[in-house]
Amino acid sequence: MPTPPRPFVSIVMPALNEERYIAEAISSVVPQSDTLDYELLVLDGGSSDRTREIVRDIASRNERIKLLHNERRIQSAAVNVASEACDARTAILIRADCHAKYPEEFAARCVDTLSRTGSSSVVVAMQAVGHHPTQKAIAAAQNSRLGNGGSQHRVAGRSGYVDHGHHAAFDLEIFRALGGYDETAPYNEDAEFDTRLIEAGGRIYLDGSLTIEYYPRSNFRTLATQYFRHGWGRANTILKHGKTPKLRQLLPVLVLVACVGGLVLWPLVGITALLPLAFYLVTCLAWATALAVQARDASILLAAPAAVVMHMSWATGFLVREFAHRRQKLVHRLRDLRARFGTANAGPTP
Known part of the structure; x- marks a missing residue:
């Protein structure tokens, strides 16, 4: 029996001043086979570096890649805009980040996992990777229990149903039905969405075989800013939904x-x-x-x-x-x- 065709996929990549990483991120996440019909939407939040120029150059060689403007700048808005601006055939959204390198046929494998598990969302594991001494040290801290507290999506190879993880794939209909990301919460929008998804009866599946390589911040100043936002966002989600901190x-x-x-x-x-x-x-x-x-x-x-x-x-x-x-x-x-x-x-x- 022939394998049924996979649904049309929109890969969404929020971007803001990502000239160092975006070319590799696009190259690794773009499907290399013809078994997946897709588009890749880069939502730029007003970059002041060469990000848009790089994307336009790549798009000139691949008509499936499109550069869109995200006037609200934040990542949650980028994904929400893409969920409405995507191709009419789109059934699944794949969220991709610039600070990452994706395993082979990442999008197609996310689609297969979504279908096989009957879940509403697929999340993946992430492993931090550094290129120079400070970034390598930051990556080592983030990969260790000292830095991640034993978070499930920080452990490569572990799979199963979870309450949160690094966002990878959504059923578009469900994403829209839940109102997408909460743009009033500029940080921790992924965990906030997961809370609403589970409360609505949805299921989130962590596919540990789809571990991505994540490039952390390269200095302590930007690391401090990032983690301040993480803490602020987590508290905001807990307060909004009346949850108890772990x-x-x-x-x-x-x-x-x-x-x-x-x-x-x-x-x-x-x-x-x-x-x-x-x-x-x-x-x-x-x-x-x-x-x-x-x-x-x-x-x-x-x-x-x-x-x-x-x-x-x-x-x-x-x-x-x-x-x-x-x-x-x-x-x-x-x-x-x-x-x-x-x-x-x-x-x-x-």
Whole structure:
């Protein structure tokens, strides 16, 4: 019996100043065989580098590749725009990122997994890869349990139904029915969507055989910004849906509070107040040393400060969003009390 044809696929790639990575990302994600009918939509958020020029050059040799403008700039908006602007034949959306290299026939295999498992969404594992010492150290930290907390989609080869993972493929009809990504949440839009998907009765399948290579940030400053946004976004999703944080999400917050508390109490209670900070830093250094020995690369020792930056930035972002939420609730409560007592004190009109 002949194999039924695969459905038409729209591969969506949000981009903003990605001249270093976008050519390789496109090359690796574009289907190499003729067994998949597709288009690739690059949604550019207003790049100021050569990103658009590179995409136009590639598109001149492949008419299936199209460059679109994402006036709202953020990734969630890019995917939402593509979900409406895609070809009328599209049945499945494939989300692809510029900071990644994809395994052979990635899109076709995502389609097959979606069909085989009967799931609403397919997510994949990711392995961080660095090109120079600092990026290699950041990648090592992100690949280790110290940096990822044991997140399922950070473990290559593990497959099964999950509640979240690195987004790869969606049933377009379901994506639209759920309203796509929440653009009011500029960060963590993937986990927020997964929460709504599961609440609606959908299923998410992690295909560990489709591990992508992810290129992390190349310096600590941009890493701090990225992880602050991750923490802010995770707190926003938790607050929006009334969820309880997982232990691995609470640990960075607890460590930050303990370390800052120790520094504050140090002048009052002495050196013992710094024990939590000392224990944390020694743990990070010991972990990085083990990674460096395993890799036989001294530069991996930089995984220690990388982990500290990741933890502290994530926790700070989480707390900033949490405090903003509590402040907003307090303001609303005070307004309600003012309105209530103001009405009570006004008395009857003579």
